[in-house]
Amino acid sequence: MNRLLASACLLPLLASPALAQTLTVAVAADVRSINPGVNRDDNTDDFALQIVEGLVGYDEGGIVQPLLASKVETSQDGKTYTFTLREGVKFHNGAELTAADVVWSWNRYMDPKTDWRCLSEFDGRGGLKVEAVEAPDARTVVMKINQPNALFLDSLARTDCAMAGVTHRDSVKADGSWDKPIGTGPFKFGEWKRAEYFTMTAFDGYVSPKNDGKPDGYVGSKRPLLKEVKFLIVKDPATVKAGLTSGAIQLSEVLASDVEEIRKIPSLAVATAPTATRHVLLIQTRDAVTGNLKLRKAIAAALDMEEIVATASNGLGKPNNSPIYTRSAYFGEAQKQGHRYDPAAAKKLLAEAGYKGEKITILANKRPTVPSFPAAVVVQAMLQAAGINAEIEVIDWATQLDRYNKGNYQMQSFSFSARFDPALAFEQFAGPKDKQPRKIWDNPEAQAKIDRLTAIADKAERQKLVDELHKAVIDEVPLIFMYNGVDAIAHSKSLSGFQPWQSKLRMWEVTLAK
Amino acid sequence: MLRFALTRVAMALPTLLIVAISVFVLIRLIPGDPASLMLGDLATPASIADLRARLGLDQSLPVQFGIWFGNLLRGDLGISINTQQPILPLVLSRFWISAQIVLVAVFLASLVAVPAGVIAAWRQDSQLDLALVALATLLLSIPTFWLGLLLLLFFGLKLGWLPVVGYVSLGDDPWRGALYLIMPILTLFLHEIGVLLRMARASTLEVLRLDYITHARAKGLSEMAVLWRHAFKNAFGPTWTLIGLVLGNLLGGIAVVETVFTIPGLGRLLVDAIFARDYPVIQGCMLLVAFTYVLVNLVIDLCYPIFDPRVTAQ
Numbered sequence: 001m002n003r004l005l006a007s008a009c010l011l012p013l014l015a016s017p018a019l020a021q022t023l024t025v026a027v028a029a030d031v032r033s034i035n036p037g038v039n040r041d042d043n044t045d046d047f048a049l050q051i052v053e054g055l056v057g058y059d060e061g062g063i064v065q066p067l068l069a070s071k072v073e074t075s076q077d078g079k080t081y082t083f084t085l086r087e088g089v090k091f092h093n094g095a096e097l098t099a100a101d102v103v104w105s106w107n108r109y110m111d112p113k114t115d116w117r118c119l120s121e122f123d124g125r126g127g128l129k130v131e132a133v134e135a136p137d138a139r140t141v142v143m144k145i146n147q148p149n150a151l152f153l154d155s156l157a158r159t160d161c162a163m164a165g166v167t168h169r170d171s172v173k174a175d176g177s178w179d180k181p182i183g184t185g186p187f188k189f190g191e192w193k194r195a196e197y198f199t200m201t202a203f204d205g206y207v208s209p210k211n212d213g214k215p216d217g218y219v220g221s222k223r224p225l226l227k228e229v230k231f232l233i234v235k236d237p238a239t240v241k242a243g244l245t246s247g248a249i250q251l252s253e254v255l256a257s258d259v260e261e262i263r264k265i266p267s268l269a270v271a272t273a274p275t276a277t278r279h280v281l282l283i284q285t286r287d288a289v290t291g292n293l294k295l296r297k298a299i300a301a302a303l304d305m306e307e308i309v310a311t312a313s314n315g316l317g318k319p320n321n322s323p324i325y326t327r328s329a330y331f332g333e334a335q336k337q338g339h340r341y342d343p344a345a346a347k348k349l350l351a352e353a354g355y356k357g358e359k360i361t362i363l364a365n366k367r368p369t370v371p372s373f374p375a376a377v378v379v380q381a382m383l384q385a386a387g388i389n390a391e392i393e394v395i396d397w398a399t400q401l402d403r404y405n406k407g408n409y410q411m412q413s414f415s416f417s418a419r420f421d422p423a424l425a426f427e428q429f430a431g432p433k434d435k436q437p438r439k440i441w442d443n444p445e446a447q448a449k450i451d452r453l454t455a456i457a458d459k460a461e462r463q464k465l466v467d468e469l470h471k472a473v474i475d476e477v478p479l480i481f482m483y484n485g486v487d488a489i490a491h492s493k494s495l496s497g498f499q500p501w502q503s504k505l506r507m508w509e510v511t512l513a514k
Numbered sequence: 515m516l517r518f519a520l521t522r523v524a525m526a527l528p529t530l531l532i533v534a535i536s537v538f539v540l541i542r543l544i545p546g547d548p549a550s551l552m553l554g555d556l557a558t559p560a561s562i563a564d565l566r567a568r569l570g571l572d573q574s575l576p577v578q579f580g581i582w583f584g585n586l587l588r589g590d591l592g593i594s595i596n597t598q599q600p601i602l603p604l605v606l607s608r609f610w611i612s613a614q615i616v617l618v619a620v621f622l623a624s625l626v627a628v629p630a631g632v633i634a635a636w637r638q639d640s641q642l643d644l645a646l647v648a649l650a651t652l653l654l655s656i657p658t659f660w661l662g663l664l665l666l667l668f669f670g671l672k673l674g675w676l677p678v679v680g681y682v683s684l685g686d687d688p689w690r691g692a693l694y695l696i697m698p699i700l701t702l703f704l705h706e707i708g709v710l711l712r713m714a715r716a717s718t719l720e721v722l723r724l725d726y727i728t729h730a731r732a733k734g735l736s737e738m739a740v741l742w743r744h745a746f747k748n749a750f751g752p753t754w755t756l757i758g759l760v761l762g763n764l765l766g767g768i769a770v771v772e773t774v775f776t777i778p779g780l781g782r783l784l785v786d787a788i789f790a791r792d793y794p795v796i797q798g799c800m801l802l803v804a805f806t807y808v809l810v811n812l813v814i815d816l817c818y819p820i821f822d823p824r825v826t827a828q
Contacts, residue, residue, distance in 0.1 A: 026679065032596060039598060041552070115568070117553075120560055160556055194597070195608075195778035196681050234679050235782070236773045238663055243679040246671050398546030398791050405550055405557070417555055428555070436559055 021227040023495070023512050025505060026234040026243055026252035028369070030195055035178045037162030038115050042417075045159045046504050047231065049218065050200055051092075052165025052183030055083045055102065055141065056157045057218030060501060061329055062276065062420030064153040065219040067209060068097065068166060068184060069141075078148030078457075083141040090205045091168040092188040099135030105166045106133045106143075113176075118161035128152060150457040154421045159504075163218070186224035186508045199230045200507075208508075215499055215509050222508040225497070229507045237368060244268055244490050250512065251491040251498065251505070255368055256314040262490045270490045272316055273500040276325040276418035277485030279312070279371055281362075281379060282440055285478050286433060287410050289358045296477035298349035299411075300339040302386035308378045309483040312371035317483040322470050323425045325484045329459075330422045334467035338481075339474060346386040357389045362411040365397045372400075375482060376413035407437035415485070418502055422466045423453040429479060441478035519816060526808040533804040534586065534797070538579055541788075541796050547571070548595045548791040569595055582797070591801070592794035596787075601798040605780065609765070609802055612772070612779035614684065615695060616764040619702035624757055627707045631714025632749065635722060636741055646711065654708030662701040662774040669697060679776050698775045702768065706760060713756045718749040750821050758814030765810065766803035 033039040036048040057067040066072055069083040089097040109116040110123065110130070122130045129146040136142060145152055156164050168182040180189050186206045190199030202224035210221045232249065234240050241258060243249035245265055254262055259270050283290050283299065290296060305319040321338025324331045360383070364376035376392050383390035390411075395403075403409050419425040430450055431439035446469055453465045473479070487500035494513040499506070549565040550557055566572045570581070585592060591601035627650075634646040670678035676696055684691035721727065722745055730740045769781030780799060787795035 030597075033598065039552075039596075041554075117561075120558070120564070125560055126558070194599070195783070232680055232776070233778075234776050236776075239666065239679055239774055239776060242663075242666050242671055246674070246678045248678045248680070396546070396789065398551050398789065399544070401550050401554070402545045402547055404555070405547075405562075415555075 021512055023226050023229045023250050023507070023510070024248065025229060025231050025507075026240050026249045027231045027505075028233070028235055028253070030233050031192070031198055033178075034180055034189060034192055034198075036165045036167065036181055036183075037109065037117050037160070038178075040117055040160065040162065042159075042503065045162060047198060047200070048162050048165065048181065049159060049185070049504070050187045050229075050507055051181045051185045051189050052162065052167055053185050053218070054156060054163030054165050056153050057163055058157050058159075058420060058502075059217040059219050060215075061327060062217075062325075063329060064157045065217075067163070067219050068102075072153065079145050081143045081145070081152065083143070085139045085141065086207065086209070087139070089184050089207050091184055092182045092203055092205075093168055093170055094205065095168055095170075097166065097184055098138045099141045100138070101168060102141045102166050103133050103135045104169050106130075106164065108167075108172070109164060116161070118155070118158065118164070121155050121158075121161065128155065148455060150462075151421060151423055151454055154424070157218075186222045187229065190228065195233060197230055197232045199228060201228045202226060213497075213509060215497075215501070215506060217501065218506075222506075224508055225511045226507060244492070247492065250495055251489065253503070253505075254488050254490045256316050256371075256486065256488055259314060259316065259488050259490075267493055268490055269493050270488055271498065271500050272489075273487050274317070274326055275485040275487055275502050276328070276420060277503070278320075278323065278325065278416045279317075279375060279482045279485060280414050280416060281375075281480040281482065282404070282409070282412040282414050282429075283477065283479055284407060284410050285440070285442065286407070289355075289360060290410050292353045292355075293476065294349045294353035295355055298346045298353060298355070298386065299383060299388065300477050300480055301342045301346035301349060302388065303339065303379060303382050303480065304341045305339065305482060306341075308375060308382070311378045312375040313483060313486055316486040316488060320483050321474065321481050323429070323473065323481055324422055324466060324470065325418075325420075325425075328420065328422070330463060330466045332463065332467070335470055337471075337474070339477075343386055350387055355388070357387075359389045359391055360410050362390060362392050362413055363400055363403060363409050364392055364394055364413040365400045366394060367397055370415045372413040372415065379413065405438045407433060407439075422462065422469075423450060426450045426453070426469055441473065441476070443472065443476065443478075446472050519812065522808075522812045522815065526805070526812070529808060530801060530804055534583065534801060535579075537797050537800040538582065538793075539575075541791075541793055542575065544791075546791045548793065551791055552596070582794070586801075591798040594787075594795045595792045596790050596795075601794050604795070605783065605798045605802050608778060608780040608783045609806075611681075611683075611777060612768055612781060613765060615698045615702060615771070615777070615779070616761065616768060618695075619699045620706055620757065620761050620764065622699070623703045623706035623710055624753075626703075627710035628714045628750070628753055630707075631711045631716075631753070632718045632741065632746055634711070634715045635718035635749075636737070638719060643715075647715070650708045650711040650715075652708070653704050654712070656705070657770075658701055658705050658768075659770045659774055661704060662697065662771055665697050665700055666774065681775075681777055694775075694777075698768075698771050698777055701771055701775075702764065706764075709760060710753060710756065714749070714753045717752040718745060721745045721749040747821050751818070754814060754817065754821060758811050762807040762810045765806045767799075 027043060029043050031044040031047050032041055036052050053067050055069045056064050059065045068085060070086045071084050073082045108114055120126055122128060128149050130143055131146055132144040134142045165183055171179055171182045173179045186203055187200035188203045190201045192198040206224055208222045209219055213221050215221060237255050240252050244252060262268050263270050283296055285291050309317045309319045320326050322335035324335050362376045362380060364372045366373045380390045380392050416428055419428055427450055429440040430446055433439050433442045449465050449469055453462055456462060487503050489500045491498055497510040549562050553561055593600055630646055634643045637643050666678060669676045677694055681694050682690045727740060727745055730744050767781030767784050769785045772779040772782040784799040
């Protein structure tokens with residue numbers, strides 16, 4: 001009996017949060033692998049990029065800046081890039097970073113056996129080919145590409161490519177198979193218990209690009225101030241809320257619909273920030289009904305974007321009809337000019353389009369992490385109010401993606417993943433439908449401008465192209481951009497220094513009060 | 515008995531073959547492609563084609579089936595598309611986690627529900643009977659995810675007695691591991707009480723109306739002797755069958771409970787695999803589920819003679 005009583009008394013102690021300075025973060029899914037850029041998803045990239053770093057990375061505004069490099073020089077012909085490495089950077093095993101390590105790491109990525117997700121971006125299949133990577137001395141890396149390409153550095157910095165993060169050769173076993181990431185990032189790989197959790201620990205020998213305590217994308221101050229971070233896999237949002245309330249979890253992304261309720265809990269705070277993710281309505285321009293430009297314009301005029309966004313984002317988002325996200329350096333006055341809500345014009349356009357009440361189906365999915373379904377519901381109501389016979393077909397994400405890839409739909413409530421550079425933002429949905437049925441906007445003239453946007457680096461000239469392309473998207477309505485995603489991160493008030501950014505849970509510069 | 519058991523095992527083989535073929539074909543009839551899902555909206559036709567080729571998805575369905583079935587006969591269930599893990603150890607490890615919860619919950623529920631059902635039948639229409647039936651109906655009516663959340667809020671948040679999130683394997687730390695299993699077991703335990711109590715009551719009521727019970731009472735036997743020695747043994751058969759069915763069902767996946775309590779069990783693995791179109795994992799899980807179902811019901815059948823000797827005679 002005494003033992004039972006003692007056990008009962010111990011229960012609360014065992015259930016309480018772990019040691020201070022060990023931060024427990026809830027994530028909805030496990031990582032797919034611990035091999036950066038190989039068998040990855042956003043969650044996997046997020047973890048990998050706390051451990052490894054590339055030569056260059058994105059800053060807060062999505063502009064590429066040096067990271068492991070202290071400077072990057074481009075040759076006159078735009079085909080040779082020279083990276084000078086920062087001094088004193090060390091790998092997690094204590095070895096100093098040298099240019100030879102960068103070359104070894106690059107060659108491993110480019111080996112087809114590695115299965116790097118971005119191999120086709122650099123081997124010439126996508127136009128860009130890295131022809132040579134050399135290390136003329138211990139601190140200099142030279143990369144030569146086949147043709148001038150304004151997106152080369154951007155491609156190197158891409159998070160889905162794991163930033164081409166440099167790993168030490170001890171990351172692979174003697175037989176050449178992958179072991180674990182030994183990088184130069186602020187955190188070292190800790191432990192991975194599949195389907196349960198993964199951890200990382202502070203790297204004491206980390207050399208931060210800056211030390212002013214201000215995070216700036218992947219390139220600012222990145223001091224690891226927490227001893228350990230444990231990412232716990234918790235799928236159910238209700239369980240996440242319970243975990244946050246109990247203190248067992250100190251940080252987690254939460255649903256927009258939960259933000260208000262969580263803000264009322266005294267021990268918790270919620271940080272929100274817009275992302276480069278774009279929530280859109282896709283319209284099939286080759287469909288017998290939605291192929292009619294006047295009908296598409298009528299659809300755009302029938303939508304009260306303020307109301308759609310307020311409902312779908314629970315008041316957290318703001319309308320943005322542009323493919324360019326609101327915090328981009330390319331988001332200007334032109335991008336603020338979007339569709340105008342005008343029910344009378346919508347009815348007039350419908351009459352001019354010869355619309356006879358044909359059914360228009362909007363595909364949507366019910367994943368809690370995207371506003372596909374709630375946005376579709378409001379859109380449907382507005383279209384019906386304008387006299388359009390709109391219906392919603394709810395399908396699972398795999399089926400929706402399959403139909404997106406095949407172009408098999410009339411309308412879809414969809415979300416595009418983040419694209420920082422405007423050329424990539426337009427390329428994501430523009431292109432020839434005959435070759436790629438997933439493309440939404442098939443306009444050769446626009447395509448020529450996107451190709452030009454890809455090739456040039458001059459900011460003013462690029463801005464002019466971006467403005468023209470934005471106007472064309474608004475005029476032709478091949479799709480309707482509604483708003484940018486919003487990160488909603490709930491965290492304990494004992495935690496400080498965390499700033500949401502592009503759905504990445506950056507753990508540097510974060511501290512936890514004891 | 516041995517012959518009976520061997521015959522039943524042999525009969526399971528065609529069942530498993532049908533399951534294997536059905537799952538293989540049906541999962542591929544659902545729209546969606548694992549390669550597209552892995553690459554998302556960033557995919558290009560070239561990258562999708564590359565990945566499909568690497569995963570062997572570019573081959574014809576009969577060829578894919580032939581390769582998979584050939585490997586299956588050698589005991590190799592393949593590799594997960596998503597995690598690149600070998601499937602047999604993966605599904606077995608996840609199955610063991612679910613099985614710990616299910617076996618304990620059903621065992622405890624049986625210990626409570628069966629006597630309670632018998633007593634409710636014995637005192638039919640009394641206040642006790644009404645209370646037990648009402649309780650059983652209530653427990654049966656509450657969805658497990660909601661019941662789980664209520665327990666989580668009460669024992670985890672309000673009282674702070676039990677951990678709210680996470681999982682520790684019993685092998686790593688038996689004491690802490692047990693703490694993490696209490697609430698999922700309690701959830702299933704409460705739900706299954708509702709199922710089993712109603713069956714135990716109904717079958718006991720049926721038996722209590724038979725002539726031989728009247729005869730036993732007329733002989734002057736005590737009520738306890740009538741109830742437990744004469745009524746219970748005959749009334750337990752249907753409940754025993756139901757226990758087998760319940761076990762078979764639950765061992766096949768308790769995804770909802772596992773999701774609420776962050777338990778990395780077989781149910782969650784299967785649901786995740788379906789959403790990710792991870793064909794080899796779905797096939798592996800379904801085969802294991804079918805095999806478990808057959809095995810559990812075989813054990814149930816083999817135990818029948820303990821309660822009803824006529825089964826052996828037949």
